[in-house]
Amino acid sequence: MPEKRILLKNCGRIDPKNIDTYLAQDGFKAWQKTQKEMTPDAVVAEIKASELRGRGGAGFPCGLKWELAAREESDEKFLICNADEGEVGAFKDRYLLQNDPFTLIEGIAIAAYAIGAGKCCIYLRAEYHYLLDGLKNAIAQAREKGLLDGLDIDIHEGAGAYICGEESALMDSIEGKRGEARYRPPFPPSKGLWGKPTIINNVETLSTIPHIVLNGAQWFHEIGTEKSTGTKLFSVSGDVAKPGVYELVLGSSLKELVVDICGADNIKMVQIGGATGGIVPYSMISTPLAYETVLGSGAVTVFNESRQVIDFVYRTMDFLAAESCGKCTPCREGTEAMIEILGRLATGDGRQEDIQALEDLSGTMMLSSLCGLGQAASIPVLDTLKYFRNEYETRIQQSLFLRSLRGRI
Amino acid sequence: MNTIQTQDSLTGRERENLLRKLKQAQHDFGYVSKDMMTETAQSLGLSIGEVYGITTFYSFLSVRPLGKFVIRICKSIPCYMQNAEMIIACVADEIGIKPGETTGDGKFSFELTNCIGACDIAPAMLINHQVYGQLTPGKIAEILRGCE
Ligand SMILES: Cc1cc2nc3c(=O)[nH]c(=O)nc-3n(C[C@H](O)[C@H](O)[C@H](O)COP(=O)(O)O)c2cc1C
Ligand code: SF4
Ligand code: FES
Numbered sequence: 044m045p046e047k048r049i050l051l052k053n054c055g056r057i058d059p060k061n062i063d064t065y066l067a068q069d070g071f072k073a074w075q076k077t078q079k080e081m082t083p084d085a086v087v088a089e090i091k092a093s094e095l096r097g098r099g100g101a102g103f104p105c106g107l108k109w110e111l112a113a114r115e116e117s118d119e120k121f122l123i124c125n126a127d128e129g130e131v132g133a134f135k136d137r138y139l140l141q142n143d144p145f146t147l148i149e150g151i152a153i154a155a156y157a158i159g160a161g162k163c164c165i166y167l168r169a170e171y172h173y174l175l176d177g178l179k180n181a182i183a184q185a186r187e188k189g190l191l192d193g194l195d196i197d198i199h200e201g202a203g204a205y206i207c208g209e210e211s212a213l214m215d216s217i218e219g220k221r222g223e224a225r226y227r228p229p230f231p232p233s234k235g236l237w238g239k240p241t242i243i244n245n246v247e248t249l250s251t252i253p254h255i256v257l258n259g260a261q262w263f264h265e266i267g268t269e270k271s272t273g274t275k276l277f278s279v280s281g282d283v284a285k286p287g288v289y290e291l292v293l294g295s296s297l298k299e300l301v302v303d304i305c306g307a308d309n310i311k312m313v314q315i316g317g318a319t320g321g322i323v324p325y326s327m328i329s330t331p332l333a334y335e336t337v338l339g340s341g342a343v344t345v346f347n348e349s350r351q352v353i354d355f356v357y358r359t360m361d362f363l364a365a366e367s368c369g370k371c372t373p374c375r376e377g378t379e380a381m382i383e384i385l386g387r388l389a390t391g392d393g394r395q396e397d398i399q400a401l402e403d404l405s406g407t408m409m410l411s412s413l414c415g416l417g418q419a420a421s422i423p424v425l426d427t428l429k430y431f432r433n434e435y436e437t438r439i440q441q442s443l444f445l446r447s448l449r450g451r452i
Numbered sequence: 453m454n455t456i457q458t459q460d461s462l463t464g465r466e467r468e469n470l471l472r473k474l475k476q477a478q479h480d481f482g483y484v485s486k487d488m489m490t491e492t493a494q495s496l497g498l499s500i501g502e503v504y505g506i507t508t509f510y511s512f513l514s515v516r517p518l519g520k521f522v523i524r525i526c527k528s529i530p531c532y533m534q535n536a537e538m539i540i541a542c543v544a545d546e547i548g549i550k551p552g553e554t555t556g557d558g559k560f561s562f563e564l565t566n567c568i569g570a571c572d573i574a575p576a577m578l579i580n581h582q583v584y585g586q587l588t589p590g591k592i593a594e595i596l597r598g599c600e
Contacts, residue, residue: 128569129566129567129569130567131528131529131530131566131567131571132528132529132530132567132571133567133569133571134569134570134571134572136569137569137570168569169475169510169512170565170568170569170578171569172581173581173582173583199471200471200472200475201471201510201512202471202474202475202510202511202512202513203510203511203512203513203565204509204510204511205566216471217468218465218467218468219467219468219469219470219471219496219506220467220506221505221506221509222509222510237465278571278572279572280530280571280572280574281529281530281533281571282533286571286572286573286574287572288572318528318529344529344530344571346533350533355529358528358529358532359529362528362529362566365566366566368509
């Protein structure tokens with residue numbers, strides 16, 4: 044399946060500083076159609092029928108989520124755009140914000156209308172402060188054209204914390220607290236920001252909305268696979284000739300993306316979905332990219348044969364331990380314990396029982412962590428143990444041998 | 453339990469501007485001082501401990517004074533794969549301090565950071581809010597010379 048530019052259609056084509064160039068490409072037509080021809084319920088029904096799934100990582104059906112919030116009776120509802128993009132290897136939201144902020148704003152307007160939110164908030168990560176003026180300018184231009192009447196769009200900047208991309212931690216951060224995940228239920232569509240019904244969507248998800256509204260759910264549904272409709276942006280980095288953002292029809296093969304388009308060779312493995320993403324070994328390079336296989340946020344990191352698996356897993360765990368918010372024990376202590384074991388393996392002090400310990404810890408963390416970080420932290424460990432177990436075993440054998448030479452065994 | 457008012461219901465939504473306030477202080481003074489934390493806590497009816505806890509939670513806030521130029525080099529895997537370690541060593545060499553330190557003249561602070569969403573131009577770094585990519589030792593020297 045080929046590359047297909049729906050979300051990237053305007054990138055490089057419009058001037059992100061000038062709304063007129065966007066209007067000339069059918070910009071805000073979907074928003075006008077929404078206001079003139081559709082009730083909020085009809086918008087929700089359309090998105091539901093499109094079976095669009097969240098592009099931020101978890102892949103929750105977007106229309107279903109909206110419906111929950113739309114049904115809530117409340118004096119106040121919120122729409123939050125998640126522009127925290129902290130995932131390692133992810134930069135597609137940045138690309139959209141840089142090249143086409145208008146489609147996002149149009150998507151925000153439509154989403155707010157659908158769920159009945161008067162207030163919208165874009166949570167922009169601190170690292171992306173250099174995108175703030177462009178985004179503010181785009182909102183101001185849309186407002187000047189009278190396109191955002193009655194809609195409050197606020198930009199809330201983060202202050203440097205990966206966990207604030209997790210939706211409940213994000214809301215705590217907006218509320219002026221440490222960004223720590225919340226116990227759920229209640230879920231945000233019923234009780235979110237300030238205890239009010241709230242919808243949180245990723246930049247890419249919201250940027251897809253105008254296209255669906257304008258072209259219809261049917262059109263969208265025909266693209267992709269049965270369970271993964273539409274196209275998806277991929278941020279490709281690592282051992283490739285052409286890193287960058289690419290848009291492919293969902294269900295396209297990983298090989299097409301990393302070999303044919305990005306020019307990778309001598310591939311050992313690919314991680315998909317950032318630090319907690321799954322590992323695909325080269326033998327499975329034809330794996331389709333879809334929610335039913337591997338996807339996450341669409342961060343794709345390619346590793347060639349020169350890379351060491353244990354080194355990679357250790358560094359990944361080091362990241363997760365540093366970014367764990369520390370609220371729950373399995374993740375706070377679990378990631379630290381993993382670092383200790385992986386560090387031991389990496390420096391040649393590995394022990395026979397280390398593999399078993401990693402597996403036991405993984406199970407506990409998956410089962411009992413409070414949020415996605417701790418629940419998914421062990422995925423790279425388990426996946427590499429599955430596909431590259433020999434590297435772990437060889438490393439341990441070597442350490443044992445070296446230690447026996449030094450009489451330390 | 454339910455007779456005790458929680459801090460949240462006491463302070464309502466005033467806390468919303470807390471992060472903004474702390475970031476402003478960081479921007480204006482290069483750090484969030486003890487006085488600033490005390491004042492913020494009092495004005496919002498929070499404990500000083502809580503404000504301290506928030507300040508230290510976020511990596512763009514600091515309780516120690518930072519330099520005029522804060523260099524943040526990305527150490528996450530895609531950058532690491534493109535020789536970020538060499539860039540880190542190179543910056544350390546150029547400004548004579550290690551990650552986590554600030555130069556004596558208060559000009560540079562040197563930090564390592566996790567992915568800054570610039571992996572397509574790895575190895576990458578931020579200096580204050582400006583992003584730099586495809587770094588090489590030559591480029592580093594030039595960029596640092598430009599910091600005035
Ligand atoms: C540790 C962690 C980090 C996350 N970071 C992000 C992020 O940076 N951006 C994002 O959109 N979603 C992120 N998510 C997913 C959000 O919690 C949430 O599912 C998403 O924003 C919902 O939007 P969507 O349905 O449009 O994808 C993260 C989740 C976890 C567990
Ligand atoms: S799983 Fe980790 S990041 Fe999530 S709440 Fe627990 S400690 Fe925090
Ligand atoms: S890994 Fe360095 S910018 Fe993403």
